[in-house]
Amino acid sequence: MPFTRDQMAARLAADVPEGWCVNLGIGIPTMVANHVPPEREVIFQSENGVIGMGPAPAPGQEDPWLINAGKQLITLAKGASFVGHADSFAMIRGGHIDLCVLGAFEVAENGDLANWATSENDTAPAVGGAMDLAAGAKRLWVVMEHTTKDGRPKLVERCGYPLTGLRCVRRVYTNLAVIDVTERGFVLVDLAPGVTLDELRAKSGAAIHTN
Amino acid sequence: MINKVVQSVADALAGVKDGSTVLIGGFGSVGQPDVLIEGLIEQGAKDLVAVLNNAGVGRVGVARLMELGRVRRIVCSFPRSSDPVVFESLYREGKIELEIVPQGTLAERIRAAGAGIPAFYTATAAGTLLEQGKEAREFDGKRYVMERALKGDVALIEAWEADRWGNLVYRGSGANFNPVMAMAADLTIAQVQHIRALGELHPHMIMTPGVYVHRVVQVDRGGDWVKPEAA
Numbered sequence: 001m002p003f004t005r006d007q008m009a010a011r012l013a014a015d016v017p018e019g020w021c022v023n024l025g026i027g028i029p030t031m032v033a034n035h036v037p038p039e040r041e042v043i044f045q046s047e048n049g050v051i052g053m054g055p056a057p058a059p060g061q062e063d064p065w066l067i068n069a070g071k072q073l074i075t076l077a078k079g080a081s082f083v084g085h086a087d088s089f090a091m092i093r094g095g096h097i098d099l100c101v102l103g104a105f106e107v108a109e110n111g112d113l114a115n116w117a118t119s120e121n122d123t124a125p126a127v128g129g130a131m132d133l134a135a136g137a138k139r140l141w142v143v144m145e146h147t148t149k150d151g152r153p154k155l156v157e158r159c160g161y162p163l164t165g166l167r168c169v170r171r172v173y174t175n176l177a178v179i180d181v182t183e184r185g186f187v188l189v190d191l192a193p194g195v196t197l198d199e200l201r202a203k204s205g206a207a208i209h210t211n
Numbered sequence: 212m213i214n215k216v217v218q219s220v221a222d223a224l225a226g227v228k229d230g231s232t233v234l235i236g237g238f239g240s241v242g243q244p245d246v247l248i249e250g251l252i253e254q255g256a257k258d259l260v261a262v263l264n265n266a267g268v269g270r271v272g273v274a275r276l277m278e279l280g281r282v283r284r285i286v287c288s289f290p291r292s293s294d295p296v297v298f299e300s301l302y303r304e305g306k307i308e309l310e311i312v313p314q315g316t317l318a319e320r321i322r323a324a325g326a327g328i329p330a331f332y333t334a335t336a337a338g339t340l341l342e343q344g345k346e347a348r349e350f351d352g353k354r355y356v357m358e359r360a361l362k363g364d365v366a367l368i369e370a371w372e373a374d375r376w377g378n379l380v381y382r383g384s385g386a387n388f389n390p391v392m393a394m395a396a397d398l399t400i401a402q403v404q405h406i407r408a409l410g411e412l413h414p415h416m417i418m419t420p421g422v423y424v425h426r427v428v429q430v431d432r433g434g435d436w437v438k439p440e441a442a
Contacts, residue, residue, distance in 0.1 A: 047314060048238040048387045064241070065383025071239040082383070084390040084418065085238070085264075086322040089315030093333060117340075124266075124302045125311050128289040131341065132315030135334040166338040 002146075002175040003192045010035040011192075012101065012143050012173045020098035021045055023133060026070040028143045029101040044077075045097060047129040049088040052080030069129065092129070093136040100137035102130060104144045104169075106159045109185035109206040111169045113142065114161035127164075134165025146174035146203055153205030155179070155186060176200050177208075184209055215377040216406055216427045220250035223400050223428040227256045227365050234321065234363035234392040235263040235273065239292075242385035244369040244402045246430040248272045251367070257281045262321070262363060264314065264388060266290035266298040277301055284308035286361065288317050313341065316358050318391055324362035325394025325423070332357055366396035370419065373403040373429075374412055377421030386418055393423040400426045 003011060005028050013035035016022060021043040024030050033053070036042050044053040046068045053068060054075035062073045083091070091097065106114040113134055117125040134140055147153055155172065171189070172179045177200050178189040187209045191200060201208050217223050224247065227233070233251070237243025252275055259282050266287050267274030274297040276282055290298050290309060301307040312320070313335050323331055332355035336342050346357040368389040371382035379401055381389060393399045401419075406429050 046384070048241075048384050050384050063383060065385050067239060067241050067384055071241075082381070082386055084381075084386045085314070085318040085388045086391040089318050093315055093319075093335065123299055124290045124309055126289045126291040127311055127313050127341065129314040131313040131339065132335045135337065136315070162340045163338065 001192070001194050004175070006031060007192075008143050008173050008175055011178065012141065016042055016099065018042065021051075021096065023047065023092065023097050023100045023137065025100070025102040025130070025133070027103045029103060030068070030070055030072070032101055032143070043079075045088075045091065046074070047085075047088055047092065047133075049083045049085060050074065050076070050080065051083065051091075052077040054080070089129070089132055092132050095136060095138055097133070097137040098139065100133040100140050102133065102140065102142055104142045104154065105161050106154050106156050107142050107144075107169050107172055107181070108156050108159045109181070111167040111181045112159050113140070113164045113169050114159040115164045117162045130164050134168045139170045140165070140168050141171045141173065142169050143173040146176040146200075153203055155208075156205040176203065179208065187211060213421075214375045215421065215424060216373075216375050216429070218428075220246055220402075220428055220430070221253070223247065223402075223426045224250045224254040227251065227254055227398070229256050230258045231256060231364040232260040232262060232362070234366040234388075234396055235261055236366070236368040236387065236389035236392050238264055238384070238387035240268070241383070242369050242381070242387045242389050243272070244367045245272050246402045247367040247369075247400060247428075248276060252276055252279065252281075258283050260284045260286065262286040262317075262361060264288050264317070265292055266295055268292045269294045270297060274298065277307060280306070282307060284310065286310045286312055286317070288312055288314035311341065317361070318388065320358050320361035321363075321388075321395045322391045324360035325391065328360060330357050330359045361395070363392065363396035364398065366392040366399040368393050368399065368401050370401050370403045372405045372407050372412060373401060373424075373427045374407050374409045374421070375427075376409060377401065377424030377427055378412055378417045379403070379419035379421070379424060380412055380416045381418055390419045393419045398426070399424050400428070402428055402430045404430065
């Protein structure tokens with residue numbers, strides 16, 4: 001059985017060690033925080049200037065002045081602090097974020113990331129903080145479905161969509177597998193339960209190497 | 212005596228000229244100076260360039276200002292929301308210009324203007340579509356893009372508390388773009404919930420010293436009012 005969205009987030013969370021400062025993008029990345037056990041101290045940074053987010057508020061405990069990058073209501077962890085946007089992005093651009101987790105439209109075998117604009121829709125492009133995170137975080141992991149809704153591979157030899165960052169993705173977590181991005185290209189780390197290497201390769205747009 | 216507190220929203224916005232570049236604080240609805248935006252709608256200035264992170268929700272606030280045809284151009288990182296109908300239709304019809312800027316680059320361009328730095332280099336957007344038309348240069352083997360400072364004629368910001376010197380204290384995640392925008396305009400106008408006596412705000416809590424702030428107006432919404440839906 002391929003991983004559900006929640007299981008993908010949990011699989012990624014298992015690889016986040018104590019002590020890292022982590023920025024989570026919108027969508028499945030945000031779910032990663034739910035799967036880091038409370039006894040493992042990880043600092044969640046939100047680009048709007050919150051360093052040390054806690055879990056989602058219990059009903060009745062919402063504070064309308066506390067939101068994350070996805071504009072969802074949040075709580076603070078003990079030890080949390082606030083900064084303004086210039087300082088928040090200095091933290092990002094300056095290499096102080098150990099890990100950034102983003103979604104993607106495409107990841108190329110050289111680590112190129114496309115996740116902000118498609119040529120297919122006529123809405124205005126919206127980049128947000130993705131390019132700053134791609135350029136500035138110490139490491140960038142992508143979590144995404146392995147293919148598009150109509151079955152096209154999202155792991156590709158070269159991105160077709162406009163790039164967010166060049167050679168920035170280090171690891172990809174999908175519903176089918178965990179894959180490292182290396183000098184050789186994509187290298188399998190492990191498969192979701194019941195998924196075969198043949199199936200994985202058939203659903204990928206670039207070579208998947210094994211160690 | 213220094214006293215930057217004005218008595219009405221109209222006084223706060225007096226003199227904003229047509230063609231102004233207006234920096235508007237906030238991230239979604241948190242820290243967004245919505246009373247000043249409503250005041251700007253009333254005040255009447257047009258042909259504006261609005262610099263802000265988001266392009267408005269529904270048909271109120273910034274979206275209303277755009278719908279009234281008062282905004283010529285926006286400089287923005289994320290012109291999407293739960294309901295971006297006004298901006299998207301104006302954009303599709305070619306009635307508003309969009310300059311899309313990565314969020315951190317937007318903040319730093321504003322900071323640079325406030326700090327007297329005309330331009331800087333950043334790795335953000337290097338090699339992407341958003342590098343186009345800009346100077347790029349290598350430092351220590353890595354590619355960087357030159358970005359220019361972005362100054363406002365006016366900044367509209369929101370804080371929680373102020374004193375008559377214009378010192379500002381923010382609340383929760385409501386600082387966001389406000390402190391950096393406060394630095395970068397010829398006329399910085401703050402809407403606040405509470406005016407405190409001089410000396411009452413703890414110096415360690417003041418994130419924006421009043422030197423950056425020109426006018427303060429209190430907007431009384433009855434204590435801890437709940438903001439409209441975050442967007």
